[in-house]
Amino acid sequence: MYSFKNDYAEGAHPRILQALMESNFVQEDGYGGDQFTQKAIDILKQKLENTEVDIHLLSGGTQTNLTAISAFLRPHEAVIATSAGHVFTHETGAIEATGHKVISVETEDGKLNPAQIKEVLDLHTDEHMVKPKLVYISNSTEIGSIYNKRELTDLKEFCKEHNLLLYMDGARLGSALCSTENDLKLSDISTLVDAFYIGGTKNGALLGEALVICRNSLKEDFRFQLKQKGALLAKGRLLGIQFYELFKDDLFAELAQHANDMAAILRAGCSAAQLSFLIDSPSNQIFPILPNYLITELQKSYSFLIWEKVDSTHSAIRLVTSWATKEEEVRSFVKAIKQIVDAKRVI
Incomplete structure (x- = not known):
């Protein structure tokens, strides 16, 4: 997790x-x-x-x-x-x-x-x-x-x-x-x-x-x-x-820059999956809006906050990156979104 x-x-x-x-x-x-x-x-x-x-x-x-x-x-x-x-x-x-x-x-x-x-x-x-x-x-x-x-x-x-x-x-x-x-x-x-x-x-x-x-x-x-x-x-x-x-x-700036860079990868991955965002947040916190089924699947491997309910089938989540966030985990998360969304579309 x-x-x-x-x-x-x-x-x-x-x-x-x-x-x-x-x-x-x-x-x-x-x-x-x-x-x-x-x-x-x-x-x-x-x-x-x-x-x-x-x-x-x-x-x-x-x-x-x-x-x-x-x-x-x-x-x-x-x-x-x-x-x-x-x-x-x-x-x-x-x-x-x-x-x-x-x-x-x-x-x-x-x-x-x-x-x-x-x-x-x-x-x-x-x-x-x-x-x-x-x-x-x-x-x-x-x-x-x-x-x-x-x-x-x-x-x-x-x-x-x-x-x-x-x-x-x-x-x-x-x-x-x-x-x-x-x-x-x-x-x-x-x-x-x-x-x-x-x-x-x-x-x-x-x-x-x-x-x-x-x-x-x-x-x-x-x-x-x-x-x-x-x-x-x-x-x-x-x-x-x-x-x-x-x-x-x-060092202070380097650590903050890393957190922002990791958030940018998450942001780009969510955009590529055609997900919208609750707010434009150009920092180390992003708030993508996900279908609830996608949230449920992602929670099997990742922890994050469900920020607010958007409608009966969608919620905004908060993803936060840090000075120590691993790039491979970020890319794995983005890949998981694509795989789950693609599988749903096939069904």
């Missing part, structure tokens, strides 16, 4: 494991005060071409989102997100548990635009309602779409005009930046958002996300917030070692 369910089914890239082994008996200070974490922060600032940002390393995406968002907002302030947004659908109400409402917006492509945000602002007009303050976006989104530079610039300008914070979830940022449709550079992002994170968990690390705080007013006392939320890791070196290894050369 080969899995296309997610991009964190494997452990970590061998270079990361080797770096962890080689440094294992080096004694270091805790809580991010180690040389490895400082080297990781320094290299990230170089890649961002921005030495003014603050960077904090955390263990996971939900932990990063709830720690950052709750720190950035006052008690009566709320988050705006798409209905597919991770903070709205897949974090067990973590943001709400910190006391902040998440206002959802229905979108077809998983992305927010200024007009949609304006509608929310127009509905929240006085102190009897929560005050929308932070715009949450993901790149790539939860349904595989990506933001281009013009879209992100438009969001930045709108948020600045309306005194809103713009926060980007970058769990799959590597895949977004390596997409053939992308025109953003990593160095662009710190000039266009107030805070964002670079996902390691879904791009070759054992665990870890690098939170980048770009807006000066959000930086003060953030380590206190980390400690209070249980996010200040005693063995912070484990995160520092991994991010330094990912960014000291081009």
Whole structure:
């Protein structure tokens, strides 16, 4: 049984494991005060071409989102997100548990635009309602779409005009930046958002996300917030070692590119079998629409998520590729689709 369910089914890239082994008996200070974490922060600032940002390393995406968002907002302030947004659908109400409402917006492509945000602002007009303050976006989104530079610039300008914070979830940022449709550079992002994170968990690390705080007013006392939320890791070196290894050369991009290349093979194979797609997703997640009989047959050898029912005989599935996805398994999956579809046509 080969899995296309997610991009964190494997452990970590061998270079990361080797770096962890080689440094294992080096004694270091805790809580991010180690040389490895400082080297990781320094290299990230170089890649961002921005030495003014603050960077904090955390263990996971939900932990990063709830720690950052709750720190950035006052008690009566709320988050705006798409209905597919991770903070709205897949974090067990973590943001709400910190006391902040998440206002959802229905979108077809998983992305927010200024007009949609304006509608929310127009509905929240006085102190009897929560005050929308932070715009949450993901790149790539939860349904595989990506933001281009013009879209992100438009969001930045709108948020600045309306005194809103713009926060980007970058769990799959590597895949977004390596997409053939992308025109953003990593160095662009710190000039266009107030805070964002670079996902390691879904791009070759054992665990870890690098939170980048770009807006000066959000930086003060953030380590206190980390400690209070249980996010200040005693063995912070484990995160520092991994991010330094990912960014000291081009490993981060290479791993994301591999995931995208494997998704491209799946996408082409589904298209060749005359399958349609729920959404155009130029990243490492694709959402082909399959006849239910084909899904049943494929599930005998492969695992994946059934995303949503399309009609009585068809459903959209989610296929996710990773830094470690084997090309032979991808081609085997494509071949299985063709064989099953051809056999059905003969019958």
